[in-house]
Amino acid sequence: MTVDDPLVIAGTTFGSRLITGTGGAPSLEVLEEALIASGTELTTVAMRRVSPGTQGSVWDVLTRNGIRALPNTAGCFTAADAVRTARLGREALGTDWVKLEVVADEHTLLPDPVELLEAAEQLVDEGFTVLPYTNDDPVLAQRLEQLGCAAVMPLAAPIGSGLGIRNPHNLELIVERAGVPVIVDAGIGTASDAALAMELGCDAVLLATAVTRAQEPVRMASAMRDAVRAGRGARLAGRIPVRRHAQASSPDPD
Amino acid sequence: MELIINGDRREVADGTTVEAVVRDLTASDGGGIPGGIAVAVNDEVVRRTEWNSPLGAGDHVDVLTAVQGG
Numbered sequence: 001m002t003v004d005d006p007l008v009i010a011g012t013t014f015g016s017r018l019i020t021g022t023g024g025a026p027s028l029e030v031l032e033e034a035l036i037a038s039g040t041e042l043t044t045v046a047m048r049r050v051s052p053g054t055q056g057s058v059w060d061v062l063t064r065n066g067i068r069a070l071p072n073t074a075g076c077f078t079a080a081d082a083v084r085t086a087r088l089g090r091e092a093l094g095t096d097w098v099k100l101e102v103v104a105d106e107h108t109l110l111p112d113p114v115e116l117l118e119a120a121e122q123l124v125d126e127g128f129t130v131l132p133y134t135n136d137d138p139v140l141a142q143r144l145e146q147l148g149c150a151a152v153m154p155l156a157a158p159i160g161s162g163l164g165i166r167n168p169h170n171l172e173l174i175v176e177r178a179g180v181p182v183i184v185d186a187g188i189g190t191a192s193d194a195a196l197a198m199e200l201g202c203d204a205v206l207l208a209t210a211v212t213r214a215q216e217p218v219r220m221a222s223a224m225r226d227a228v229r230a231g232r233g234a235r236l237a238g239r240i241p242v243r244r245h246a247q248a249s250s251p252d253p254d
Numbered sequence: 255m256e257l258i259i260n261g262d263r264r265e266v267a268d269g270t271t272v273e274a275v276v277r278d279l280t281a282s283d284g285g286g287i288p289g290g291i292a293v294a295v296n297d298e299v300v301r302r303t304e305w306n307s308p309l310g311a312g313d314h315v316d317v318l319t320a321v322q323g324g
Binding site for chain 1: 260261279280282288289290291292293294297299301302316317318319320321322323324
């Protein structure tokens with residue numbers, strides 16, 4: 001349906017505006033079903049040490065479903081860590097795209113803006129296509145764009161919190177000023193949150209926990225697919241202004 | 255010689271290559287090395303085309319793969 005309204009990131013076109021993560025799923029089988037139901041074409045994975053004897057892999061799941069893998073730098077607290085992890089992701093998955101994540105501490109998992117900017121600058125210099133997970137800070141988003149990031153990915157709320165969009169005004173400001181795609185990343189709890197992100201003018205939504213830890217992940221994945229489409233449609237259609245008083249929709253009586 | 259493989263000390267034959275370490279970790283059943291693997295030796299990425307290079311005593315070898323996350 002979105003053929004005439006594709007998401008374009010760094011010259012690459014996607015029919016789906018729902019980007020998914022893979023963390024938190026009860027099994028690889030459920031994850032695979034959920035990814036298919038979501039209609040996603042781009043999905044994040046983390047890089048970790050190999051444990052001997054592991055059966056099946058998320059890489060196989062993505063490959064056989066034709067879903068593009070987006071390696072992330074989850075678990076990195078410094079720019080140096082993130083750069084090293086990004087290089088490993090590039091080597092392992094054969095892509096120079098990276099979801100750049102540099103968090104300040106385990107408790108909040110909020111982005112560390114200083115380390116984030118440093119890592120973004122270095123990775124852009126090294127030829128990476130950088131998609132940074134950032135605070136919902138319009139100034140920081142602009143700085144990331146100026147450094148050459150291919151998108152900006154402000155949080156709706158802390159990772160895994162499901163709190164929904166805490167500061168819609170900031171997201172609108174980011175959207176107004178951005179020349180690259182704005183992707184809401186983290187904090188989505190349910191379908192209405194995803195729809196609201198799109199109604200505010202964001203270009204895409206990235207979520208994981210809201211699907212993988214839902215009581216029925218596959219059903220929620222399908223709901224999120226519909227919510228992102230509906231929110232995008234409403235944004236393009238142009239909503240009516242909010243009024244303080246009623247306005248009759250039927251003609252006046254004769 | 256001794257290597258530090260994914261954080262664990264391991265005794266291996268002299269001249270052991272990166273590829274041998276990867277094979278031992280990921281394909282000990284005799285199958286092929288799976289996709290989606292990257293290796294760092296002493297924090298520097300080793301490209302797949304250079305996996306036949308021998309390791310040195312005390313090298314820190316990290317073998318990573320894509321896992322569910324994010």
